[in-house]
Amino acid sequence: MRKQSNLLPEGFHDALPPYAEAASRLERDVLDTLASHGYARVTPPLAEYEDGLTDRMRGASSSDLMRFVDPISQRTLALRPDMTMQIGRIASTSLADRPRPLRLSYSGQVLKLRSGQLQPERSRLQIGAELIGNDSVIAASEIVSVAIEALERAGVSGITVDFTMPDLIDILAAGPLPLNEAQIAEVRGELDMKDAGGLNAMGATGYLPLIEATGPFDEAMVKLRRFDMDGLLNSRLDGVAQIAESIRGKARLTLDPTERHGFEYQNWFGFTLYADTFVGALGRGGSYEIGHSDGETEAAVGFSLYPNPLINAGFGAKTNDQIFLPLSHDRSAATRLREAGWRTVAALSDKDQAKALGCSHILNGDQPEPL
CATH class of the missing domain: 3.30.930.10 (Bira Bifunctional Protein; Domain 2)
Structure with a gap:
């Protein structure tokens, strides 16, 4: 126990x-x-x-x-x-x-x-x-x-x-799609869950297109620009598009314009x-x-x-070969091996075993010998 x-x-x-x-x-x-x-x-x-x-x-x-x-x-x-x-x-x-x-x-x-x-x-x-x-x-x-x-x-x-665009709902709520503070929090919650029914139930139908403007970047950006008929978001959309273009080919690009989890203090742009x-x-x-x-x-x-x-998941782990150094080994050879990137494990008694100590090689004279 x-x-x-x-x-x-x-x-x-x-x-x-x-x-x-x-x-x-x-x-x-x-x-x-x-x-x-x-x-x-x-x-x-x-x-x-x-x-x-x-x-x-x-x-x-x-x-x-x-x-x-x-x-x-x-x-x-x-x-x-x-x-x-x-x-x-x-x-x-x-x-x-x-x-x-x-x-x-x-x-x-x-x-x-x-x-x-x-x-x-x-x-x-x-x-x-x-x-x-x-x-x-x-x-x-x-x-x-x-x-x-x-x-x-x-x-x-x-x-x-x-x-994502962390302040998007704030901009829309203060302009073309008015909401009070309580409604802003509720709309954000429905958008986080991608709940069209919830937005309909609270009468926030103007925000429904934002659910569709999610997914692969280029397609989602087209839908988001179509949603922004008054051009209120032009500068932000242009900025996000330019950032995406600067890394195109380095990573897959997606867009979720209303995502807020983890972006509590960000403003115009998040990723x-x-x-x-x-x-x-x-x-x-x-x-x-x-x-x-x-x-x-x-x-x-x-x-x-x-x-x-x-x-x-093991990222960062290296599989360097490890060499066992018997008692009375050649110390200058061991030093050269360490300088070359080997890991050495020195025997402390004649009972020490190379394999038991996780070694792949043993020092034989001045050369490493596979076990």
């Missing part, structure tokens, strides 16, 4: 070989990709004052914060559920005087108070990049392209980019990253605003990857 003291809380687990190493290698591959495009790494702390985090969450649910009292300050701290808001804080304070556009990358564990059915982990790795000071079509195109390249560097293929054989999203991104202490805001665009599904 297992001791209770050895159990981990629900949603937490140990990373064991080879998955822990795969995670580190995948993290390095993605961060190296970001660095190659000029994104400088920052590392914010795991916990911050609760009020500071909630002030910057801007639409995201603060009910997902794990809180505790700091015994030093006696103030409530919270463990970060997302790193993007912390990057915004760094950009608006410590790096406020740096020239724009400011390119930053980051990686670390984030913690959710509750887990979901598709993502049972409460602690997961988040890796991302933020381009601060510009949310133009060119900036957004760079972010989407870099996100695709980072996934490809990690070994992912069959990538799909699903575009979700999917890949063949994986259930659920591997990452999300889009445009948003960073608030400054003087009340001013700053445009930004970025993305976050959540690579746990990739790690669990």
Whole structure:
């Protein structure tokens, strides 16, 4: 019977070989990709004052914060559920005087108070990049392209980019299709479920065409432009179309203009990253605003990857040959082998067995010999 003291809380687990190493290698591959495009790494702390985090969450649910009292300050701290808001804080304070556009990358564990059915982990790795000071079509195109390249560097293929327009309903509700706040929330819910009957029942029939304007990008964009007879959305549609064109051929393109899940603080543009054989999203991104202490805001665009599904599937794992070093082996030969990329496992006693220790070769003189 297992001791209770050895159990981990629900949603937490140990990373064991080879998955822990795969995670580190995948993290390095993605961060190296970001660095190659000029994104400088920052590392914010795991916990911050609760009020500071909630002030910057801007639409995201603060009910997902794990809180505790700091015994030093006696103030409530919270463990970060997302790193993007912390990057915004760094950009608006410590790096406020740096020239724009400011390119930053980051990686670390984030913690959710509750887990979901598709993502049972409460602690997961988040890796991302933020381009601060510009949310133009060119900036957004760079972010989407870099996100695709980072996934490809990690070994992912069959990538799909699903575009959305997070503030679309707000624009329509304030203009040609008026809704009050309560109705906006209800219409969003019906559109999330693609429930035409629900929209009919509440009298929001003007929003029905948006359900049809979902699917393969080119077809959905034609339907969305047809819906936009007054040209209210022209600039946004043109912008999203230009971003899509910039990555055409690199990924499959789809459009779901009313998708809001995970886009609580984005504005004119958002995207979700999917890949063949994986259930659920591997990452999300889009445009948003960073608030400054003087009340001013700053445009930004970025993305976050959540690579746990990739790690669990073995992405990032390497099958380097491992060589067993007998007692009294040639140490200079072992050094040369390690420099050439081999992994060596040295015997500590004459009872050690090469195969039992996971080795594929044994050092014979100064040469590796297959087992």
